[in-house]
Amino acid sequence: MDYRVNPGGCLRGQISVPGDKSISHRVVMLGAIADGVTEAEGLLEGADVLATIAAFQSMGVHMEGPDRGHLRIEGVGLRGLRAPSDIIDCGNSGTAMRLLAGLLAGQEFSCTLTGDASLRRRPMGRVLAPLAQMGAAIEAEDGRAPLHIHGRPLQGIHYDLPVASAQVKSAILLAGLYATGDTCVREPAPTRDHSERMLQGFGQPVRVEGAQRCLRSAGHLRGQSLRVPGDISSAAFFLLGASIAPKSDLLLEGVGINPTRTGIVEILTRMGARIDLLRLREVGGEPVADLRVRYAQLRGIDIPTRLVPLAIDEFPAIFIAAAAAEGVTRIRGAEELRVKESDRIAVMAAGLRTLGIAVEELADGAIIHGGVLGGGEVASHGDHRIAMAFAMAGLVARESVRITDCTNVATSFPNFAELARTAGLDLEVQTS
Ligand SMILES: O=C(O)C1=C[C@@H](OP(=O)(O)O)[C@@H](O)[C@H](O)C1
Numbered sequence: 001m002d003y004r005v006n007p008g009g010c011l012r013g014q015i016s017v018p019g020d021k022s023i024s025h026r027v028v029m030l031g032a033i034a035d036g037v038t039e040a041e042g043l044l045e046g047a048d049v050l051a052t053i054a055a056f057q058s059m060g061v062h063m064e065g066p067d068r069g070h071l072r073i074e075g076v077g078l079r080g081l082r083a084p085s086d087i088i089d090c091g092n093s094g095t096a097m098r099l100l101a102g103l104l105a106g107q108e109f110s111c112t113l114t115g116d117a118s119l120r121r122r123p124m125g126r127v128l129a130p131l132a133q134m135g136a137a138i139e140a141e142d143g144r145a146p147l148h149i150h151g152r153p154l155q156g157i158h159y160d161l162p163v164a165s166a167q168v169k170s171a172i173l174l175a176g177l178y179a180t181g182d183t184c185v186r187e188p189a190p191t192r193d194h195s196e197r198m199l200q201g202f203g204q205p206v207r208v209e210g211a212q213r214c215l216r217s218a219g220h221l222r223g224q225s226l227r228v229p230g231d232i233s234s235a236a237f238f239l240l241g242a243s244i245a246p247k248s249d250l251l252l253e254g255v256g257i258n259p260t261r262t263g264i265v266e267i268l269t270r271m272g273a274r275i276d277l278l279r280l281r282e283v284g285g286e287p288v289a290d291l292r293v294r295y296a297q298l299r300g301i302d303i304p305t306r307l308v309p310l311a312i313d314e315f316p317a318i319f320i321a322a323a324a325a326e327g328v329t330r331i332r333g334a335e336e337l338r339v340k341e342s343d344r345i346a347v348m349a350a351g352l353r354t355l356g357i358a359v360e361e362l363a364d365g366a367i368i369h370g371g372v373l374g375g376g377e378v379a380s381h382g383d384h385r386i387a388m389a390f391a392m393a394g395l396v397a398r399e400s401v402r403i404t405d406c407t408n409v410a411t412s413f414p415n416f417a418e419l420a421r422t423a424g425l426d427l428e429v430q431t432s
């Protein structure tokens, strides 16, 4: 499935983006192994989260939904999962695979996790190493999926994360629920803290000791009812589009603004964007606001490296903002982008060059020279965020932009095309 975006137009009105993907995965996981019922509202019904739901159903967890964002989970308790009937397919989702590896390492059964071609290329050694230190037995060729997990008793560890990764942190903390003693993870820089917040909400204390997060298993979790906030990583494409397209004025309702996720707001604001945070409130243990974004001429900046983990999924959008800005933008310290659903540095650089923008690719980032975007055909390489970022580039391109291989947009934002059209993007979905 391809997108074709015709130039012109602006983004206006009021929209709500779907539920947060990171939080949705976690509520399914914790709800499944909690005691009692968990009810989620506003859950993302994207393919990545559906893969996590199917994984727990195959391990004997009964769920109703998801139906219009509502999911009811009958928790089986920490020790209630059963050996899955088949190989677990995590699809395109790194979060599903890495968090499940931690959650399943201490079970009393064996299972296998696999995924699509993109996920089978991504590094899993980063979770296998700490889990092995905890006593896990996980076989994987060359540190890649499929992962063959042989459940074993685990013991807690103190682990210094070599990369700033919320997925690795979360995998270790989830394994810690099944381990004896304390499990502590130290991060080199702050990363999203949804696991820590949600564990607390389910009655499992997580201690914060400087850059270290520690837990000692309470032996059980308590089922919860919670509402999932809108995903700031999905809102990011609209923050981008409205910032670069003249006459835009858009309100995004109910977006999660957890400070470990708001790097995109800070980066765009530093570039000159006009973004207002309105009606600040708390939803499901997470801060939420309505975001108003209006057109503004953006300027190139040097992106502070401390903001990289706080905006890690927003770099495809940031590359487009930089291309549409006046002057030069430098991105450094972002080598993690090379091991996402695609090599996001290489794929963004190639796509921008196709549209006539000068980009110097660096091992850990890029230097982007803002200019006028032309039209052309850009390959998304099956990466949802690349597809949505280039769709927004179409607002300011001189000719139409065709983006190929956009099916995976459904992993994180199933109604993207429809919502973008509602807001004013001239986007056609082409299936051949
Ligand atoms: O924990 C999570 O839910 C996520 C963590 C990030 O990955 P890393 O931990 O690999 O940086 C992010 O890119 C991903 O989309 C979701």
Ligand SMILES: C=C(OP(=O)(O)O)C(=O)O
Residues within 6 Å of the ligand: 048, 092, 093, 094, 095, 096, 313, 340, 341, 385, 412
């Ligand atoms: C990197 C992403 O997700 P995951 O690691 O879960 O595949 C993403 O959604 O941009």
